[in-house]
Amino acid sequence: MELFLDLLISGLTKGSIYALIALGYTMVYGIVGLINFAHGEIYMIGAFIALIASLALSQAGLAGWGLLVSVAAAAVVYSAMYGWTVEKIAYKPLRGSSRLSPLISAIGMSIFLQNYVQLLQSPNFLTFPSLVPELGFLAPVSHIVNSTQLFIWLATALIMTALTVLIKFTRLGLSMRAVSQDPDMARLSGVNIDRVISSTFVIGSALAAVGGLLIGCYMRQIDFYIGFLAGMKAFTAAVLGGIGSIPGAVLGALVLGFAESFAAGFISSDYEDAVAFVLLIVILIARPGGLMGAAQTQKV
Amino acid sequence: MSFKPGRFDWKRELAASSLAAVWLALLAGPLALFKINTSDYSLGLRWPLLLKMAGGAFVLSAVWRRFLARRASARRAAQRGEADKPQGGRGPARTWVDMVMGARYRLQIIGLFILGLMSIPFWASPYVVHIFITALIYIALGLGLNIVVGVSGLLNLGYVAFYAIGAYTYALLNFHFGLGFWLCLPLGALTATALGLLLGFPVLRLRGDYLAIVTLGFGEIVRLVLVNTELTQGPRGIGNISPPAFFGLDLNSQVKPHLLKVLPLMSPDLDMNKALIFFIILALVILTIVAVFRLENSRLGRAWLALREDEVACQAMGINRTRAKLTAFALGATWAGLAGVVFASQVTFINPTSFGFMQSVMILSIVVLGGMGSIPGVILGALVLILLPEYLRSYDDYRMLLFGALMVLMMVLRPGGLIQSVRQVYIHRPAASTPAAPPRQEPRGT
Amino acid sequence: MTRPPIIETRGLSKTFGGLVALDEVDFQVEEGSITALIGPNGAGKTTLFNCLTGIYPPTRGHIVLRRPRGAGEPPLKTALNNLRPDQVTALGLARTFQNIRLFNNLTVLENVLIGCHTRMKAGLWGALMRTRQTRAEERAMAEFSIELLEKYGLGAAANDLAKNLPYGDQRRLEIIRALATGPRLLLLDEPAAGLNIAETGALDDLIRLIRERENLSILLIEHDMNLVMSVSEKVWVMEYGRLIAAGAPEEVKNDPVVIRAYLGEE
CATH class of the missing domain: 1.10.3470 (ABC transporter involved in vitamin B12 uptake, BtuC)
Known part of the structure; x- marks a missing residue:
């Protein structure tokens, strides 16, 4: 029973982080139809910025919640900047060309950023501090759930809510939905397409940054390669849930998190990474549009 | 910023490239400036590196802008020259591969080339x-x-x-x-x-x-x-x-x-x-x-x-x-x-x-x-x-x-790739008698 | 004098979730005729096309195609209900689309050559080995395609990329490409959409020419009433998924039911 609970909790935690990354993928895909391969690297950069910020700011005397919030702010701001820049350099010039050119460009950007961080910092694993302060009221159950995990769930839930509010009730959210449905019509209605696309990248990157920060606190170590694997899996989760659908991305991420956790616990941890893809193939065969994808009717 | 042909506006170029350099410095700042010392996790400062990167960004930006401006004006000139040509045809300009393929002794050239390749182990x-x-x-x-x-x-x-x-x-x-x-x-x-x-x-x-x-x-x-x-x-x-x-x-x-x-x-x-x-x-x-x-x-x-x-x-x-x-x-x-x-x-x-x-x-x-x-x-x-x-x-x-x-x-x-595919061209030389086209193959047994 | 129908539907219905797109449609196209299908937007005309050509399986009802056999034998009746689009094409139906669907990055001739797919036999082996048979087939098909293009006015553009053609020629190419499949029934989905008066006139001539030279039946969906009145022999009218009128163009034009469908209640 305790094992089951453990697996459930670790599944929920991982799933939450995947969700944060998956949202970036699904939003960008919904708007420009591009698989943003470099998104995983933004997540990784968020983690590294968080690490550097925590080292610098803790030397400057910050601690506890203040430190956590400042570090998060730094990571979010910087990842947003990176996301914005990547879009301007690697994707914007290719808007309108075939599907494959932006894909290759994205992959190139991903390779570039991985090596960029590796060269500037270190090819090895770096220890990440535990930034989430201990929550007193959790002491009695601290062997099951710790503060970091709880914080991850709450932070993710909060961010999801904020994002939903943004998409549903703000002008930007409306513009984003319009552009994802019919870019030409949106442009004719006065929507500034460039700004909407940039905003999408910025928001997605900010979410990924939080994910990077949280994974650092949870796993206690990061390296330049974490973006690649997490990115692929998060993208798989987004496809699983139906690419382009925001609730789908969250659902897919949670399903993936649980599946990985239970597979690692009950089958074997060697094949943990394969779970994502096996799950994907199985689900797409049954439902080609993903879990929440619209039925694939094409106007003929 | 649009690229207008004509005089090289060095003030604007300077501003644009400086902006690029500053942006890069900001962006790369934390990662370049601070080096995490892997043994004690202290932060070393690397100002020279950051300055070098910013300088590099400045130069690259200037070069890139110049390149884009040249390309834009070349394209405009080409468009003006070709405005009267009819639409259609083979698409992008003929590359040297086209010329080889169309050359008279194309088989011989390819044959020589292959022979050349085959000789490689014997001298390389x-x-x-x-x-x-x-x-x-x-x-x-x-x-x-x-x-x-x-x-x-x-x-x-x-x-x-x-x-x-x-x-x-x-x-x-x-x-x-x-x-x-x-x-x-x-x-x-x-x-x-x-x-x-x-x-x-x-x-x-x-x-x-x-x-x-x-x-x-x-x-x-x-x-x-x-x-x-x-x-x-x-x-x-x-x-x-x-x-x-x-x-x-x-x-x-x-x-x-x-x-x-x-x-x-x-x-x-x-x-x-x-x-x-x-x-x-x-x-x-x-x-x-x-x-x-x-x-x-x-x-x-x-x-x-x-x-x-x-x-x-x-x-x-x-x-x-x-x-x-x-x-x-x-x-x-x-x-x-x-x-x-x-x-x-x-x-x-x-x-x-x-x-x-x-x-x-x-x-x-x-x-x-x-x-x-x-x-x-x-x-x-x-x-x-x-x-x-x-x-x-x-x-x-x-x-x-x-x-x-x-x-x-x-x-x-070049989003289309180095050598874009060129469609096969058919030349019609009417035959003395046209072979009849076979009818549509209907599926049997239906 | 009525000729036997080349294709007919009985009780054809198609629903998408809660939406009834086709409702008990009993429809037919007389062999050798030019038949038009009209109706306000959303009436279900393209859905009918899509059911006929195998893109949607019908929810209910039958679609029957008549295919002639040897002399003295009754025609073969084939149900088209659950066939794939490529199977339907192999049986003799060809179509064009509401939004032109050409193979844009291929040449005009290649588009038509692809239309010849069902006339050819060469497979993987033939392609790789370039057998004498394959080469003869390729040459014959290329000849056929060029002549088809010349017959209907696009011979000069044979080596141009399809996407570079002017709009009117693109529509024409789509029709010629459909002809290349050797159909007995040609379905045209709003062929006049986006054409000006001169181009529509040329389309009118083209349709007549095709029917005369190719010995086939034509069914077209159209909104351009002048074209419909000019070229068709029989007109069927749909509204909200149902057939509300059918007859000669003049009859239908003056039918109060039809007028009401287009203009709404007075």
Whole structure:
């Protein structure tokens, strides 16, 4: 029973982080139809910025919640900047060309950023501090759930809510939905397409940054390669849930998190990474549009 | 900012490039400025590095802007000059490949070229021979993937899986049963094809991007299975893979001494088995080029092109799209399998690290960078992507960094690829009597 | 004098979730005729086309195609209900689309060559080995395609990329490509959409020419009433998924039911 609970909790935690990354993928895909391969690297950069910020700011005397919030702010701001820049350099010039050119460009950007961080910092694993302060009221159950995990769930839930509010009730959210449905019509209605696309990248990157920060606190170590694997899996989760659908991305991420956790616990941890893809193939065969994808009717 | 032709506005250029440099400094700031000291996790400051990067950004930005401005004005001039020409025709300007293909003695030129290639083992260093073998293997892989991605429009991101299966088929059969290269060549191809069909059936009805991620997943699954199963020797890999047999002769002891006496330029360090492999892969590549060329200009090839251009219209032409997709997919797998067997014999030791996602990316890049659906483009793409890193070896640490940057740059500059595919031109010379066109083949028994 | 129908539907219905797109449609096209299908937007005309050509399986009802056999034998009746689009094309139906669907990055000639797919036999082996048979077939098909293009006015553009053609020629190419499949029934979905008066006139001539030279039946969906009145022999009218009128063009034009459908209640 305790094992089951453990697996459930670790599944929920991982799933939450995947969700944060998956949202970036699904939003960008919904708007420009591009698989943003470099998104995983933004997540990784968020983690590294968080690490550097925590080292610098803790030397400057910050601690506890203040430190956590400042570090998060730094990571979010910087990842947003990176996301914005990547879009301007690697994707914007290719808007309108075939599907494959932006894909290759994205992959190139991903390779570039991985090596960029590796060269500037270190090819090895770096220890990440535990930034989430201990929550007193959790002491009695601290062997099951710790503060970091709880914080991850709450932070993710909060961010999801904020994002939903943004998409549903703000002008930007409306513009984003319009552009994802019919870019030409949106442009004719006065929507500034460039700004909407940039905003999408910025928001997605900010979410990924939080994910990077949280994974650092949870796993206690990061390296330049974490973006690649997490990115692929998060993208798989987004496809699983139906690419382009925001609730789908969250659902897919949670399903993936649980599946990985239970597979690692009950089958074997060697094949943990394969779970994502096996799950994907199985689900797409049954439902080609993903879990929440619209039925694939094409106007003929 | 728009690029106006005319005077070089140095004030604006200065401002723009300075902005770029400042932005880069901000962006790279934390990562460049602060160096995490891995032993005590203190933060070292690296102002010189940051300043150098900012300076580099300034220069690069200035150069890039100049380049774009020149290109824009060149394009405008070309447009003005060609405004009266009729629309249509062959698309982008003729490249030198066009001229060779149209040249009078085209067969002779190609023949000479091939002869030149064939002479390489007899005068080049073993290292050069090795590189050429690798380049030829990637040309074969690129052409194979080109059928799937370039011609048929099926996005396969896990192509390396079939490559791995070919290689491992040979390695395992050789390791456990001592089977030789020539027997395993078709076996490796067959295994890869079988797996291609197996994967294809459930997966080909998925939409383009879903297909991409599923094939990517398949590639990863294959790699993980190779790493984790005892049968495939896991991460230890399989070594001692035999080179191809040549009429039972031991090439190095029996043939090489004679050749060395006759050929003054030949390198005595050359492993003659490698030379044999070179000829084998060269022959394979030539056959591949002929096969792909024939396929592209056939009923099947056109069905694939129709599939790529518009799946719905394709079906309306009476083309069974599932069968077309499966054929393309499986055929692509076959080529990868063949290339895999040759690769195993070349390196004599394989392990799962040679077959990761990066390899799929490399092969895909060859196709896209070279020019989708274009045979000369893919060949050029393979040469560029394989030979370039060799030149970059001196910057070893920065190799992958430059490679990534280059990929982005190539796509931004030429999204259509180096050599874009040019459609076949038909010239009508009316025949004395027109053979009657056969009627539509009605399905029997319905 | 009525000729036997080349295709007919009985009780054809198609629903998408809650939406009834086709409701008990009993429809037929007389062999050798030019028949028009009209109706306000959303009436279900393209859905009918899509059911006929195998893109949607019908929810209910039958679609029957008549195919002639040898002399003295009754025609073969084939149900088209659950066939794939490529199977339907092989049986003799060809179509064009509301939004032009050409193979844009291929040449005009290649587009038509692809239309010849069902006339050819060469497979993987033939392609790779370039057998004498394959080469003869390729040459014959190329000849046929060029002549088809010349017959209907696009011969000069044979080596141009399809996407570079002017709009009117693109529509024409789509029709010629459909002809290449050797159909007995040609379905045209709003062929006049986006054409100006001169181009529509040329389309009118083209349709007549095709029917005369190719010995086939034509069914077209159209909104351009002038074209419909000019070229068709029989007109069927749909509204909200149901057939509300059928008859000669003049009759239908003056039918109050039809007028109401287009203009709404007075």
